[in-house]
Amino acid sequence: MRHRWSTCSPAHLARLTMLALTLGLAACGEGEGEAQSDLNAGARAADVEELDADGGPARPPIDPCALLTEKEISEQLLHTISPSERTTWTTTDFQVVPTEVDWGVSRRCEVAWQSRQQVSGSPVARGLFNLMVFRRDGLGIPESKRRPVTGAGPEIFKHEQVFYVTKGDYAVSLTDFRGGQDTGGNEHAGKVTLLRAAAARLP
Secondary structure (H helix, E strand, C coil): CCCCCCCCCHHHHHHHHHHHHHHCCCCCCHHHCHHHHHCCCCCHHHHCCCCCCCCCCCCCCCCHHHCCCHHHHHHHHHCCCCHHHHCCCCCCCEEEEEEEEEECCEEEEEEEEEECCEECCEECCEEEEEEEEEEHHHCCCCHHHCEECCCCCCCEEEECCEEEEEECCEEEEEECCCCCCCCCCCCCHHHHHHHHHHHHCCC
16 A cells, blocks of 8 residues: 655646646646645545555546536636626636546546636636545545535535535545635635535536
8 A cells, every 4th residue: 555645746747737838827836725735634545545456446437527517617716706806807708627637546626727808918817726526435524523614505514624515425525716705795605506516416
């Protein structure tokens, strides 16, 4: 058994470099935000083992990058922009580039995005967030440490800086998505919307 840590491997760095060239992002480091260092405390238990061709842990048969559509992501990204700033935009579309990266027995999608609205030839907003799918029995977060999320049911909860949804045999985590308030000021409304959409596509 070989441990796998949440650091950038050479292959991971190569993927992120290509992604950064596409969107102008510094994706491995400052672009991932403070939550990246705490990524998926519960999923780490499932990630410490490599795949074993002779019968080791099986990866979920679910493409993490297919759990959300570009339209669903763009709609929530728009809510991360202040209403006063949005009134000056001539386009509300976003470029969304999902890329699956190797992550042991879990499956992880890194979603780089940028606004099509530009200033001086550069996007006015850009970022990166992560979506991961893994087996529910690898979650490893006791009920006592799961924090409820406003406006969500018990299947959606928060641990540290990571948001989770569970359904059947699987769980999905969302990390570094920066916002999406509803009209009532619920700061986590965008995360809840995306997690519900992802859960709807789980078996």
